[in-house]
Amino acid sequence: MKRCAIFSVSCLQTILHNQCLSFASNCLPFFSYRSCLYHGLSSSSTNIRPFPDYSPKKPTIRDAEFVHHISTTIKLRRSESLRRILKSYESKFRPDHLIWIFMSIKNDYKLVLDFFDWACLRREPSLEARCIVVQIATASKDLKMVHGLIREFWEKPNLDVSLSFTNFAEKLIYTYKDWGSDPHVFDIFFQVLVETGMLNEARNFFDKLLTYGLVLSVDSCNLFLSHLSRNFDGFEMAIKVFNEYPEVGICWNTTSYNIIINSICQLGKIKEAHHLLLKMEFRGSIPDVVTYSTIISKYCHVGELQKALRLIGEMEAKGLKANPYICNSIILFLCKNGKLFEAEKVLREMMMQGVVPDNVVYTTLIDGYCKLSNVPAAYLLFDEMRVRKIIPDFVTYTAIIHGFCKAGKMTEADNIFHEMVSRGLQPDEVTYTTLIDGYCKTGEVKKAFSLHNQMARKGLVPNVVTYTALADGLCKQGEVDIAIELLQEIHSNGLQLNVCTYNSIVNGLCKSGNIVQAQKLKEKMEEVAGMHPDSFTYTTLMDAYCKIREMDKAYMLLQEMWDRGYKPTVVTFNVLMNGFCLSGMLEDGERLLEWMLEKGIMPNTTTYNSLMKLYCIRNNMRATTEIYRGMCAQGLMPDNNTYNILIKGHCKARDMKTAGFLHKEMVAKGFLLTASSYNALIKGFHKRKKFVEARELFEEMRRQGLIADREIYNLFVDMIYKEGNMEVTLDLCDEVIENCLVRSKNEDM
Ligand SMILES: *[C@@H]1O[C@H](CO)[C@@H](O)[C@H](O)[C@H]1NC(C)=O
Ligand SMILES: *[C@@H]1O[C@H](CO)[C@@H](O)[C@H](O)[C@H]1NC(C)=O
Ligand SMILES: *[C@@H]1O[C@H](CO)[C@@H](O)[C@H](O)[C@H]1NC(C)=O
Numbered sequence: 040m041k042r043c044a045i046f047s048v049s050c051l052q053t054i055l056h057n058q059c060l061s062f063a064s065n066c067l068p069f070f071s072y073r074s075c076l077y078h079g080l081s082s083s084s085t086n087i088r089p090f091p092d093y094s095p096k097k098p099t100i101r102d103a104e105f106v107h108h109i110s111t112t113i114k115l116r117r118s119e120s121l122r123r124i125l126k127s128y129e130s131k132f133r134p135d136h137l138i139w140i141f142m143s144i145k146n147d148y149k150l151v152l153d154f155f156d157w158a159c160l161r162r163e164p165s166l167e168a169r170c171i172v173v174q175i176a177t178a179s180k181d182l183k184m185v186h187g188l189i190r191e192f193w194e195k196p197n198l199d200v201s202l203s204f205t206n207f208a209e210k211l212i213y214t215y216k217d218w219g220s221d222p223h224v225f226d227i228f229f230q231v232l233v234e235t236g237m238l239n240e241a242r243n244f245f246d247k248l249l250t251y252g253l254v255l256s257v258d259s260c261n262l263f264l265s266h267l268s269r270n271f272d273g274f275e276m277a278i279k280v281f282n283e284y285p286e287v288g289i290c291w292n293t294t295s296y297n298i299i300i301n302s303i304c305q306l307g308k309i310k311e312a313h314h315l316l317l318k319m320e321f322r323g324s325i326p327d328v329v330t331y332s333t334i335i336s337k338y339c340h341v342g343e344l345q346k347a348l349r350l351i352g353e354m355e356a357k358g359l360k361a362n363p364y365i366c367n368s369i370i371l372f373l374c375k376n377g378k379l380f381e382a383e384k385v386l387r388e389m390m391m392q393g394v395v396p397d398n399v400v401y402t403t404l405i406d407g408y409c410k411l412s413n414v415p416a417a418y419l420l421f422d423e424m425r426v427r428k429i430i431p432d433f434v435t436y437t438a439i440i441h442g443f444c445k446a447g448k449m450t451e452a453d454n455i456f457h458e459m460v461s462r463g464l465q466p467d468e469v470t471y472t473t474l475i476d477g478y479c480k481t482g483e484v485k486k487a488f489s490l491h492n493q494m495a496r497k498g499l500v501p502n503v504v505t506y507t508a509l510a511d512g513l514c515k516q517g518e519v520d521i522a523i524e525l526l527q528e529i530h531s532n533g534l535q536l537n538v539c540t541y542n543s544i545v546n547g548l549c550k551s552g553n554i555v556q557a558q559k560l561k562e563k564m565e566e567v568a569g570m571h572p573d574s575f576t577y578t579t580l581m582d583a584y585c586k587i588r589e590m591d592k593a594y595m596l597l598q599e600m601w602d603r604g605y606k607p608t609v610v611t612f613n614v615l616m617n618g619f620c621l622s623g624m625l626e627d628g629e630r631l632l633e634w635m636l637e638k639g640i641m642p643n644t645t646t647y648n649s650l651m652k653l654y655c656i657r658n659n660m661r662a663t664t665e666i667y668r669g670m671c672a673q674g675l676m677p678d679n680n681t682y683n684i685l686i687k688g689h690c691k692a693r694d695m696k697t698a699g700f701l702h703k704e705m706v707a708k709g710f711l712l713t714a715s716s717y718n719a720l721i722k723g724f725h726k727r728k729k730f731v732e733a734r735e736l737f738e739e740m741r742r743q744g745l746i747a748d749r750e751i752y753n754l755f756v757d758m759i760y761k762e763g764n765m766e767v768t769l770d771l772c773d774e775v776i777e778n779c780l781v782r783s784k785n786e787d788m
Pocket of ligand 2: 609611614643644645646678
């Protein structure tokens with residue numbers, strides 16, 4: 040039939056819904072007079088209007104005769120087409136005739152349809168005629184047709200929606216009583232309104248039907264709720280409808296609750312959503328897996344894992360099994376918090392309980408492991424996916440490629456990349472850039488460039504990150520000139536290079552010890568591409584010089600920076616200060632501090648710590664104390680490093696009184712001592728024959744899980760053995776064996 044082409048998925052859904060209508064009638068009569076349900080209104084039953092009678096215009100005698108001829112002809116036809124047998128009537132046929140003919144053939148549904156089709160080919164039928172066919176089709180239970188006939192009307196171009204709605208609704212009500220009297224017709228009309236986005240009209244129609252004492256089905260209302268809550272603006276309206284409709288007799292079921300609970304969650308009101316879950320059972324709707332999983336995943340999303348787990352418990356106690364959606368929410372939560380092992384444990388447990396994870400769950404875990412640089416674990420999962428025939432998608436491939444690239448395993452990354460392409464998945468700029476970066480980092484710059492060309496051939500545009508990776512790769516190979524050329528070319532091609540590109544390359548070069556190249560890059564970039572270093576560039580270079588003890592070069596950079604008007608920050612100064620101290624250049628350190636204070640750059644505790652550490656090494660506790668006082672005078676508070684430095688310094692200078700005092704103060708402030716501070720204190724007290732203090736510290740240290748020097752263990756093993764406490768002695772010996780075998784390095788001062 041011609042109209043079948045109109046049927047869409049949503050139409051089929053409607054039909055499915057309608058097959059379930061009998062279910063709803065267990066809950067309430069499908070259509071109920073408001074008066075029966077709602078006693079408050081039943082007394083005022085005058086409010087309820089009857090459906091109108093159908094009263095068409097009477098035909099003239101000539102028309103009646105004409106109609107009679109056509110009706111007889113079409114009723115008597117066998118297999119001939121209407122077109123042929125009606126050929127002689129065609130010229131005299133008027134739209135008016137259509138309805139009179141319907142009156143005479145209304146009991147033959149197929150004929151009505153055929154005749155309607157015939158008439159439609161000639162001229163657009165009146166809305167009334169369409170409504171009549173709709174009513175007859177409903178009475179004949181051809182709901183698919185009904186849906187199509189209504190939808191067809193709304194799909195006409197240039198329709199004045201609001202006027203058409205009023206007309207259509209009126210005509211439908213007008214033709215209802217005499218042509219069909221099947222209330223499904225209103226449901227389908229309503230559903231089409233909803234599906235075509237006429238939500239206000241749908242709401243008006245619902246109200247209009249109430250005045251006739253009709254209530255639409257839950258099914259229709261659920262469709263309405265779900266369309267309302269498709270976008271954020273509709274949530275409030277959906278909730279309003281949800282709260283109001285029961286007053287007129289709608290009996291919501293689990294599906295309705297699920298829609299609303301989802302909306303409430305989307306509005307971020309998870310407590311209310313949870314509350315509604317508890318309430319729905321009282322009202323006779325059993326929450327299902329969808330209900331639970333909506334709330335559970337929201338709890339995971341906002342970080343309330345405990346509540347999510349409790350709900351899972353409740354749900355399982357009811358015999359409901361967690362679904363992959365829940366599984367994924369929990370796993371996602373754990374992955375986001377870096378708890379990959381726990382996340383995988385959840386996956387295993389859920390699998391044991393028969394939940395089949397989907398590719399999203401696996402991808403979440405794979406991505407999580409890759410981000411933690413645990414590529415072997417990621418790959419195991421990736422492999423497991425293949426064994427279980429779960430198809431990895433674009434995201435999965437990108438994650439694992441990224442993981443391998445980060446780990447420098449370019450052969451594996453390349454294999455996966457090819458597998459991805461052979462599966463018909465198209466790599467994008469990010470995939471290519473990841474690989475290019477990987478190859479550059481492993482020094483395979485040629486490979487990187489060939490990927491770059493491949494990328495360009497595919498019409499993908501390399502971005503700043505891609506070029507940064509390439510330039511970085513070139514620099515690492517010592518090809519700073521070519522890198523500069525490349526950057527210059529990109530620059531002149533209009534791609535905005537930023538100082539981050541620059542800094543990341545300088546940083547990379549410095550880290551790999553290519554400070555000469557880094558310095559060269561800095562100079563050339565200014566010359567060639569007009570790019571200026573910033574204070575981060577300078578600080579990176581200075582740090583590199585400090586590390587190789589080239590303090591004069593570092594200091595020159597500070598001068599240059601200053602001269603060019605870049606204000607060094609405390610970070611820059613701390614880098615230099617640390618450098619001076621590492622090189623034992625105490626006087627320069629002192630001068631730097633003065634300079635800082637002079638220029639109004641506030642040092643911080645780290646700055647002072649560097650100086651104090653150096654004075655302590657030089658056994659100059661007087662100067663140390665002076666600096667400490669200076670620091671406090673600046674309003675800076677000592678931190679854990681300060682205390683550890685001072686304690687070790689005073690112990691070395693055998694000032695156990697001050698060291699002991701600092702220990703107490705530090706503990707009171709909640710700072711922790713390092714093992715080397717404990718060692719220094721214990722040895723100091725022991726030398727002073729303050730055995731009780733030494734022993735207390737030794738116990739405290741062990742409680743902290745710190746390992747003492749072997750020398751200290753020996754002292755205490757002797758001491759306790761002499762006291763005759765065999766058991767403790769043996770315990771200590773065990774500890775010595777365990778720790779001194781395990782321990783490989785000691786803390787340095
Ligand atoms: C709710 O009712 C509608 C219509 O009666 C039905 O299609 C749907 O399956 C019901 N939902 C549940 C969860 O029972
Ligand atoms: C001092 O500055 C350094 C940067 O050089 C920073 O890492 C550190 O956290 C700062 N210390 C304090 C106590 O603010
Ligand atoms: C000082 O405490 C910070 C954290 O507060 C810690 O990262 C650092 O390792 C501690 N330093 C020492 C020397 O204990």
